[in-house]
Amino acid sequence: MEHIPGRRRNPWIDFALITFILALTGAIVFFITSEDGKAFSHSQKTAAGSPIDSTVTKESSTFPEVLVVTEKSTERSVPFFIQYPQIEDEKFNTIIEDYIQKSKKSYINDMLKSKNKDGNTSPPAALTIQLDTYQHNGKYFSFVFTEHISKNDKDIKTNIKTIFYDKENARTIDIRTLLGEDINSLETLSHHIRTRLKTSPTSRRSIWPDKVDLATEPRWVLFDQFAISHNELIIYFDAGMIAPAKVGPLSINVSLSFLNPLLASDFQQPIGTTETPPASQGNEQKRVALTFDDGPHPEVTLQILQCLERYHAKATFFMLGNRVQHYPDIARKVKDAGHELGNHTWSHPVLTKLTAAQVMNEFATTEEAIFNATGQEATVFRPPYGATNEAIEQNLPRDGILWSIDTLDWKHKNADKVVAMVKQQIHNNAIILMHDIHQSTADALPAVLEFLSKEGYEFVTVSEILPYH
Structure with missing residues (x-):
């Protein structure tokens, strides 16, 4: 049989092909790691190792120090929409990411279990984690996460998580620190919140009084869900904690002017004006x-x-x-x-x-x-x-x-x-x-x-x- 030798490929074609592959790889890496607000792909694995694909964007917020990360599932069987903050403090970012990953993993695995039981006939429940950010005195941030799991536009579960952050000292602050570890201050706050819940026209008709008593005992852990906004301390209670779940989360706002004497000295505000009144000058007002x-x-x-x-x-x-x-x-x-x-x-x-x-x-x-x-x-x-x-x-x-x-x-x-x-x-x-x-x-x-x-x-x-x- 006659042997027909193959043609030798032009080396310039090989060079061009390699260059194209490298360029494409670089573009993909850039696209995935970009933080300029464009979407990039992300994969979340379940406990069983099954990947759940999502897109992630990073955008600036009202506050220059804070980026808002938005992650959205691209799989209809496991829909979620999640927002969370990112700042320059890596320790803070790790705390946030741990919370997000834990919530997401729990939701994904619950959805997959439900899918295995129900097959594909039942529409999936959706997870939403909404972020609200408040700034106080230019140095403190309150990050409030509202976590919803809903199905057919009805809430199944709603939880609140808050983080109060001191950007000057790069630390998170709990209620114990805010009140100077003074148990008397906690007891005063506890009594105030309990009375407000039981007498407020907006809450007293829906609450369970006995549950309110338990949820407002003077224990530090019960008051760690808080934020500060517009010179008010906001205390949050998860849905179903002190009232029927259908009522949703409840919150009580307390003026900082009322709380001022209860706060640790670092957080107290000057009474009245911070300036010394002008000295008498003849035609004094x-x-x-x-x-x-x-x-x-x-x-x-x-x-x-x-x-x-x-x-x-x-x-x-x-x-x-x-x-x-x-x-x-x-x-x-x-x-x-x-x-x-x-x-x-x-x-x-x-x-x-x-x-x-x-x-x-x-x-x-x-x-x-x-x-x-x-x-x-x-x-x-x-x-x-x-x-x-x-x-x-x-x-x-x-x-x-x-x-x-x-x-x-x-x-x-x-x-x-x-x-x-x-x-x-x-x-x-x-x-x-x-x-x-x-x-x-x-x-x-x-x-x-x-x-x-x-x-x-x-x-x-x-x-x-x-x-x-």
Whole structure:
């Protein structure tokens, strides 16, 4: 048989082919590792070793320090959509990735088990992990993960996970650190959250009271699901933890102004302004803080509000909890008019004659009544009769605010005498004590406001005047 020798291939063709393969490989590697927001492929293996393909994107967020990673399954049988943060701190990134991988692995394996049982007739449940990011004081980040497993657009399971991160010190912070490891602060927070859950119009109809008691025991681990946003601490409870699962996760927001004394010193905010008020210079601005105790009253408080509005004057109302409970609409009108809300205890007792627990109950129940009526927490506190001591000041979250001028309206109930007392004692940065439960006080107020206006006084709240004391 005749042998026909094969042709020898041109070496330039081999070179071109090798170059093309190398270029293609490099392009694929670049595509997979790119972090400029373009999608790249990813494979997640189940416990059985079966790969689950997904695409991953990385995009910038509202905060320059934080990238948002989005991972989406490309397999219809195991659908998931996951978001999580990535920063320069690798230790933090490892914590996040461990959480994501654990949640994803558990979900994938559950779906595959369900598929083996049901075959392909039942539509798969979907996993979604949604990320919300909040920044506080420019140095703290709250990362809140809401993990949903849903089927046919109905939630099967919803959990919350939070991480509070200190970027200056590259560390995560738990509730124990936030409260300075002070068990008394935890007990105060625990009582506050429990009372809020049981009295809030939005939660009290759906919660299980006995479950709330268990979930709000003063144990550190029960309060580690938290975030800080818009100067409020948010405490989260998973769906099904304190209410039926169909209600979904519940949360309670607590003003940082209320919590400030409970926080560790590193997290406390300066009271009032951080700047020292300017020294007196001849034409110093005159200020006065009008305060009204013991209300709200269904008639007198409304008259006082109308008078204050005519003079464009702001005031501070120190309210009794039991009266707020009876007249929540009046308390709400005080808030809506832009006045400051103050706590004056529930029943106006002499606090120095009560036990520490009784004092706290007087304070906390009034906080709840004011919040439930107005949707806003009190910002200041005044002890009845001005009766306080060091133990009370240390145990309550706010210092007691007294006064510098007592009109004695509670004693003489005479409008002319109220006006005379103000004229005799007025001084700059005065805090004037009156009561919005006496008709004589409402009758005296127009003359008081007229006099102070002519004297050049600006009407401010207690919080606004305190820095000048």
